[in-house]
Amino acid sequence: MASENASDVTNTDILSRMSIRLENEGYYGVLSVLPVLLLYTLIFLMPVSFAIYASFHDIRLVNPNWTFVGIQNYFEVLGLEQFWQSLGRGVVYMVSSTLFQLAVGVWMALVLNQITVGQRLLTAVIFTAYLIPTIVVVLVGLLMFDPYVGVLHGFGAGFLNLWDSNLSAFSVEQWAMPVVVLIGSWKFSVFVTIFTLAQLRSIPPRFYEAAKVCGANKWQMFRDITFPRIRGVILVVVLLRSVFMFNKFDVIWMLTQGGPGYGTTTLPVLAYRVTFEDGAYGLGNTIAVVMFAFLAVGGLLYFRLFDPSDEVDT
DSSP states (O other), rough: OOOHHHHHHHHHHHHHHHHHHHHHHHHHHHHHHHHHHHHHIIIHHHHHHHHHHHHTTTEETTTTEEEEEEEHHHHHHHOOHHHHHHHHHHHHHHHHHHHHHHHHHHHHHHHHOOOHHHHHHHHHHHHHHGGGHHHHHEEEHHTTTTTOOOHHHHIIISSSSSTTTSSSSSGGGHHHHHHHHHHHHHHHHHHHHHHHHHHTTTSSSHHHHHHHHHTTHHHHHHIIHHHHHHHHHHHHHHHHHHHHTTTTTHHHHHTTTTSSTTTTTOHHHHHHHHISSSBHHHHHHHHHHHHHHHHHHHHHHHHHHHHHHHHHHH
16 A cells, blocks of 8 residues: 555656656747747848838828828739839849859759869859859949940950940840849859759769669769759759849849839839839838739749659658
8 A cells, every 4th residue: 555655656756747847848948939939020020010011001201191091002003014014024034043043053063063173172162152242243243244344245245246335235225134134143053053062962872873884874864863853952942042033132223223214123123213212112112012922922832833842851
């Protein structure tokens, strides 16, 4: 009887200690997650909530009064011809930039993965390009397309005769967007290289050795071994780069300010121009909210069609 009571006391003591430990773990778990939640609230929920709230008001920069107009701003934005044209230019800029970065980035990763001598040094040099400030990239691009001393201007206008040699490519509507894509993409191609190279180096060499024994050529090894193992990373990179380039503002604004005319005006640039040039702060926020909605829908459709996270796990 005494032993049974002692056993009951022991079990109760163990359960009590386990309960206290679980409570402590739950308490410390909440404390560890709390800074992340606060940071997420500060950098995402509050700005988005503020933008949505502002989009329902008529706000003039010269007049601090907020006039509630409901969804009138949304009807006005969706009725703007310039909005849909800017959306189209934004899609062109996003797709062109992403494809350019994907092609160059994957190519550099494949080359670096094959180099045996000086691989670390060359990899470090290439990765350093990603650390170059955007303003430096823009200044170099402006210099290279300068009508008087620009090397690429001389090649494009002089040798290929693509535009008037007396004009800057940025002032020619036909070539302004391609040049902006070129300058804005070469730096970010390294982003694709970093992801792809990491995945390439995780492929066991014995796969290629077995393929060589079976008589496979380089194309067959790439098709059957390399590509299936980097496909998931490529899908993730395409999603990330598409979102980044659709939201890109700094490169376009510093190069052309959205010109010539509206030739390189995408939705972020249009939102800026409407807000600070036209003084319509509420309408500018409405454009930003609509742009966010387009990105959210596009992201959901992308995950539904390709499911890149599942590809990476596989």
